[in-house]
Amino acid sequence: MQDILINWAPQETRVAVVENGAVQDLYVERTLERGLVGNIYAGRVARVLPGMQSAFIDIGLERAAFLHVADVHVNGSTGSRVDHGPGAAPPLPIERLVFEGQTLTVQVIKDPIGTKGARLSTQISIAGRMLVFLPQDDHIGISQKIGSHELREQLRTRMNTLAGKPEEGSGAVYNGGGFILRTNAEDATDEELADDIAYLRKTWGAIRERSFKSPAGSLLHQDLSLVERVLRDLANDSTQSIRIDSRMQYDQLVAFGAEFTPGSAAKLAHYKGERPIFDLYNVDEEIAKALARRVDLKSGGYLIIDQTEALTTIDVNTGGYVGARNFDDTIFKTNLEATQSIARQLRLRNLGGIIIIDFIDMTREEHQATVLAELRKQLARDRTKITVSGFTQLGLVEMTRKRTRESLAHMLCEPCPTCEGKGQVKTPRSVCYDILREILREARQFNPKEFRIVASAAVVEMLLDEESQHLAGLSDFIGKPISLQAETAGSPEAYDIVLI
Secondary structure, eight states: OEEEEEEEOSSEEEEEEEETTEEEEEEEEEGGGOOOTTOEEEEEEEEEEGGGTEEEEEOSSSSOEEEEGGGSEETTEEGGGSOOSTTOOOOOOHHHHOOTTOEEEEEEEEOOBTTBOOEEESSOOEEOSSEEEETTOOOEEEOTTSSOHHHHHHHHHHHHHHTTOOOTTSOOOOOSOEEEEOGGGTTOOHHHHHHHHHHHHHHHHHHHHHHHHSOTTEEEEOOOOHHHHIIIIIOOTTEEEEEESOHHHHHHHHHHHHHHOHHHHTTEEEOOOSSOGGGGGTHHHHHHHHTSSEEEOTTSOEEEEEEOSSEEEEEEEOTTOOOSSSHHHHHHHHHHHHHHHHHHHHHHHTOOEEEEEEOOOOSOHHHHHHHHHHHHHHHTTOSSOEEEEEEOTTSOEEEEEOOOSOOHHHHHOOOOTTTTTSSOOOOHHHHHHHHHHHHHHHHTTOOOSOEEEEEEHHHHHHHHTTTHHHHHHHHHHHTSOEEEEEEOSSOTTOEEEEEO
């Protein structure tokens, strides 16, 4: 059974999913960093640019948004997907599709960046838990990542029935919209799919109703906040309770849940305790651990997790664990324990992309097979799509985890200004030698009365003590005095050569 804790504040929402007393998932959303992608607006065409085959649309933001002809919905498709094969009619130019002053229902597909406005599409799509609803289409699409061709056809047949789509050739008119089954719909029951269909159609109905009443520049639909997505995406049959520490948000969630997710809304509770809600399961402590490189295992072993641009590496070490009868068993038990911790850390940190796991080397193949099977079992609880390739010739486990949002470290942290993200800085001696080389270089170009070194206290101390002989020798060689000035603030690598 799981409990969901929601810590709400005007500036930030944090959600923790707790199972068996341990935090398994963390979600963070900041008010100022919420993007516009997915938002639907009533837009007004401000200007049509035939030369660029695009139009500027006023959607009530600081800068006009951008609509390209390829993103204009035409006869069941967008301009970029219209059939341009032999015998097909040529694509319509933007000036034939929109005109200045026209009101359009548009959706943001790319956030504003720098001086560029948001990019828009008139092809509306609304995401649900397992489905994406395309109200202007009528086809049923299946994610290419879902199983075999036979399985996709089975799902398509089920969706046609659940959506109320008539059989081909029956002559019946269907206007119930199109659907795309997402990857996590592969094992969904008919009841779950039907609930998603009802939720999406109800959401679209509310958007259409607002579009008839709202002036141009109005926001018709905002993608769900993290608090609302808890009810739509995170709550399930195993959820025991959903506790939130804000009375206002609780009342709003109850109203939202009663209309769209009544099953999840029944589990809502307003937390009134004196202790902060995250203190119940030491969630803040878990967040701090999830930002550290080292993760300790209960047995005494530990993991080292390094996240880079290209991939994430996880190294398993025995540490102080010597509990088994022989060394092989010690390694095996440490690796087995590590699988559970690795799966949990991937969820907590939301690590995506390529992941390489360096388990402690195992000599017996049955141990390797058992560890790999246990890893797959632990990863099966993850909501995010994961592919495990198994052990390589070098004894490493390769796997991928789909990137769904920023990792926890990228959201909460930034590169250290001292080491500039390298994780290490030059030694004072290395900086001293850089300074001596720089003075020699500048002495060949300039002729000041004196060179003054401004550097960190550790570097200045070393130049006065251990490196004083080299500094004096350089001063004699260039024929100029060299003075020193300690700088308390700033990076230990930073220095400046002042010409006096």
